[in-house]
Amino acid sequence: MNLRLIGIGTGVLIILSLPLAGAIARPDFAGQDDGKGSGLFSALGLSDSSRTSPTAPARPAAPEGPAAGPEQPGPVEQPRTDSRCGPELSSPHGVEAQTCILVGEGRTWGRSYYRNTSGRALDAVLTVMGPAGRTVQIRCAVGEGDEPGLCETPKEDSAGEPDSYSAVAEFAVPDDEGQLLLRSGSNAPAPGGG
Template identity: 45%
Template sequence: MPLHAREHRAVGPHRAGTRRGGPDRRRIRLYGLAVVVVCAVVLPFAVASAGPSGDDTDGETAVTVPLLARGGDGKASAVPAAEGTAPTRPPLPPGPALAARCGPELTSPAGVEAQTCVLARGSETWARTYYRNATGGPLETVLSLMGPGGRSVRMSCAVSAEDAPGTCETPPGDTGGASRGGLAGYSAVAEFARRAGYGPLLLRAGSGADGASKHPAETGS
């Protein structure tokens, strides 16, 4: 009997050790699974928060936002196109720098505000006018882009009676890289009237330094 008791005592600790080892291995496996799950959740967020390297903005230069394209707090804001106007171009993709030359913001006694610009990027050049119509009635504007050799492009846009900023622009044309110092050969002018070609001219706003504008309603021209 004592021999059997000693054998029982000798076997007992071995079995107890086996029981202790089982839960430890399960805990290790659980910890390993937890680490894998945490890595699977955290790593995608870390990669997303890193974002692009910034190469997409190479060659992009800031262009002064025309006065009429700014909100009341002086910050740049989106300029919605008035109903019936030519569709505005989508945001410019990364690429060659955008060049712009804008005339001053002008206001007519009738309540029309406008600012006209010549824009160029890569091989494309076009004209755009920013306006606000506070006359209380619908207007029409004719925007013209003049280039070297007597070339010109015209676009007619309807201006709604809403007192809100709007835009009108000509289709972009291939000018062989006017943005590389060739803007001096281009000019743009926007003319606002009750009916284009029929009513009195309310405002003429150009891209030149002086706006290339007079108020014909005052001069009778």
């Protein structure tokens, strides 16, 4: 046999066996030996489907136990808001609206959801009426278009039961005559029947 060929074959075997010898000799400091031969796979740059690909960025390990430090707070819990809404109404002029009374954290306010497809800008006046003659009113500019919008009064401290409040939104043409196109209230319609 040719001595040269034996030398090349021996060299190739030595080069191929070095990663294997390193994988076998290297201790598992991370304690992650799962019995799947992870040392050999990682030494040869191979991975199976349950491991991170060598080209993918490694995911940081999640901290465990008491050494993890203080717990991170979760999402802030939103305070509860109760609502009482009237029916969804629409006018032949292209205005749709629904008006509600909202109550949360000891405060009460009114809100009107609307859509204006009338082809012109409108004015909305939202009025909240409460116990003992309390009234809050706000004027909102209602742009034209198919996008929904809302008009909302400021939040006021509640002065009675939620049922003692009501809201009305009026949508009108903003000119001298102020033609009323739609009136929407927070009270549910009376049950039909007779």
